Amino acid sequence: MNKQIIHTDKAPDPVGPYSQAVSCHSSKMVFLSGQIGLNPITGKLEDKSFDIQVKQAFKNMMSVIEAAGASVENVIKTTLYLTDLSKFEIVNNIMADLFPKPFPARTTIEVSGLPKGAQFEIEVVLSL
Known part of the structure; x- marks a missing residue:
């Protein structure tokens, strides 16, 4: 994968683990649907604890990334909903x-509710 980080001092530095922008020259893009903190076996939320839900959502995301034949290094864009x-x-x-x-590009959005x-x-976008 050819992933290039784009950065300018004319825009603010990221306030977390993400890049201002990421460019990729790829023949295959994969768009993952959103993942929440559901236990894949029970289909229920792991816990009411925020950090446990986040960790489970990331585990679910990683499982889908691996099923796509990729790794976390292939992630070029994330969108987070809190x-x-x-x-x-x-x-x-x-x-x-x-x-x-280098971190992927990222958008973070506060929402009034999420499924379950x-x-x-x-949700993430991969470049393979």
Whole structure:
């Protein structure tokens, strides 16, 4: 994969583990649907705890990435949905442990609700 990080000092530096923009020259793009903190066996949310839901959503995301024949290094864009933006730093810390530099581009959005009462959802775009 040919992933190029785009950065300019004329825009603010990222406030977490993501890049301002990512360019890729790829013949195959994969768009993952959003993943929430559902246990894949029970189909229920892992816990009411925000950080446990986030970790499970990332595990689910990784399973789909691997099923696509890719790895976390192939992620070029993430979109995060939180029902409480004050928990933004928790997600940043978990994401910083999972994603290697250079980080993918990212958008974070606070929403009023998510499926099954989840507190967090992530969707990603891969370049293979």
